[in-house]
Amino acid sequence: MKNEDFRRAGHQFVDWIADYFENVEKYPVLSRLEPGDVKKLLPPVPPTRGEGMEAIFRDFESVIMPGITHWQHPGWFAYFPANNSPASVLGEFLTAGLGAQGMVWQTSPAAAELEEVVLDWLRQMIGLPAGFSGVIQDTASTATLCALLSAREKATGFESNESGLKPPLTVYASEEVHSSAEKGVKIAGFGRKNFRRLPTDGRFALIPEKLEEALIRDKDAGLVPACVMATVGTTSSGAVDPLRAIGEICRKHGVWFHVDAAWAGTAALLPEKRWILDGAELADSLVFNPHKWMVTNFDCSAYFVRDPGTLIRTFEIHPEYLKTGVDAKVKNYRDWGIQLGRRFRALKLWFVIRSYGVEGLQAMVREHIRLAGLVKDWVEADARFELLAPVDLGLVCFRLNDGRDEAGLDELNRRFLERINADATIFLTHTTLRGKYTVRFVVGQRTTEERHVRAAWDVVSTAAGEVLKS
Numbered sequence: 001m002k003n004e005d006f007r008r009a010g011h012q013f014v015d016w017i018a019d020y021f022e023n024v025e026k027y028p029v030l031s032r033l034e035p036g037d038v039k040k041l042l043p044p045v046p047p048t049r050g051e052g053m054e055a056i057f058r059d060f061e062s063v064i065m066p067g068i069t070h071w072q073h074p075g076w077f078a079y080f081p082a083n084n085s086p087a088s089v090l091g092e093f094l095t096a097g098l099g100a101q102g103m104v105w106q107t108s109p110a111a112a113e114l115e116e117v118v119l120d121w122l123r124q125m126i127g128l129p130a131g132f133s134g135v136i137q138d139t140a141s142t143a144t145l146c147a148l149l150s151a152r153e154k155a156t157g158f159e160s161n162e163s164g165l166k167p168p169l170t171v172y173a174s175e176e177v178h179s180s181a182e183k184g185v186k187i188a189g190f191g192r193k194n195f196r197r198l199p200t201d202g203r204f205a206l207i208p209e210k211l212e213e214a215l216i217r218d219k220d221a222g223l224v225p226a227c228v229m230a231t232v233g234t235t236s237s238g239a240v241d242p243l244r245a246i247g248e249i250c251r252k253h254g255v256w257f258h259v260d261a262a263w264a265g266t267a268a269l270l271p272e273k274r275w276i277l278d279g280a281e282l283a284d285s286l287v288f289n290p291h292k293w294m295v296t297n298f299d300c301s302a303y304f305v306r307d308p309g310t311l312i313r314t315f316e317i318h319p320e321y322l323k324t325g326v327d328a329k330v331k332n333y334r335d336w337g338i339q340l341g342r343r344f345r346a347l348k349l350w351f352v353i354r355s356y357g358v359e360g361l362q363a364m365v366r367e368h369i370r371l372a373g374l375v376k377d378w379v380e381a382d383a384r385f386e387l388l389a390p391v392d393l394g395l396v397c398f399r400l401n402d403g404r405d406e407a408g409l410d411e412l413n414r415r416f417l418e419r420i421n422a423d424a425t426i427f428l429t430h431t432t433l434r435g436k437y438t439v440r441f442v443v444g445q446r447t448t449e450e451r452h453v454r455a456a457w458d459v460v461s462t463a464a465g466e467v468l469k470s
């Protein structure tokens, strides 16, 4: 492709994305395709000769676009958001254009130093005390795996790295912890049987006394507790584990304390919501995802550690070909995580924070939480519905309840959710809470305004009437 062709196509693509931002709400939020529909339209073998961008782009519009589920749609109330924003896309565009790979400081000093500074901005923005150092990981799953690996090494005096895992090490979290914790436990070699999933209280938060009991029981049995994971904003209900009490127990028993605030961490931008991180200063590590609620397009996960030395000792490796003359003076982020090669993700984060300013981001998050509060009020005001969890942030958990038995309610609510999503004007997803089929309504998409939430509630309310009649 010649540079002038790139220039022409590039301008067209920026126009296309700007139009997409303007018109995203006109698309069906959820792709309507059946499994295999996209593959059917793609040739099974690669083209022998290069093709023009016009032809490629035509296929993007006709083959790819129908198979896109529109996460940036204002009717996105599913899972958690994975927001982008114009500033973030522009930053990502430059990252791709530069094509810099930031494995060590020398391979792009600006990438390393911007990452250090921007993560310290983020640390301040969510109220973490000075002394925590940040690094960008691709996802919270990876950050949690890094925490588990660091915890493993700390618990074994770095012997696992040398000789492999020996004594049964144990890991603790609430039964509401995200599935990435269990995945990390498997990958890090702890073994699923050594993962204790502890009961939660009426707000779905971990009960500190149960944690301490479990730690003592395991220690008495000769096991080695290595890591406790607390969640701020659980995926199913948005529950906030009591960090201070958990942190104090971890200190007392000498166990690594990891905090997963993947989604809810963004809410700590708001002074009135900072309580969610009360006690986070006791953590050894904490992750939150600007790629969820903080308008920085996927992927960008902020991982903070109190002692970078442990993280680095867990991961460092020094082949001759990676040594540089400045290693003693700089941060080489290749040793702060699993991968060697690193994308320049800090650029889009820098663009986002500068473009919105802290106040701009706060205003968006505050508005989302207000809108979720409206949904909660509507649920509570309508006798057909039952609220199933407290609403502290942007997630409302509810179901239809007309008094039939639990199996019947599960079946009713399954049909209810199918009906809500049938027209693809909005998209909601489900979970189970205490075994009950639960509809989740998450407000957090950048483009969502009050009118969208009101329109969504009309869809929900109409669907409720229809399934209750049928």
Ligand SMILES: Cc1ncc(COP(=O)(O)O)c(C=O)c1O
Binding pocket: 080, 138, 139, 140, 141, 142, 178, 180, 231, 233, 234, 235, 260, 261, 262, 263, 289, 301
């Ligand atoms: C609480 C929590 N932790 C971790 C994750 C995993 O996030 P990621 O996709 O960044 O690995 C999620 C995803 O929704 C989550 O809700």
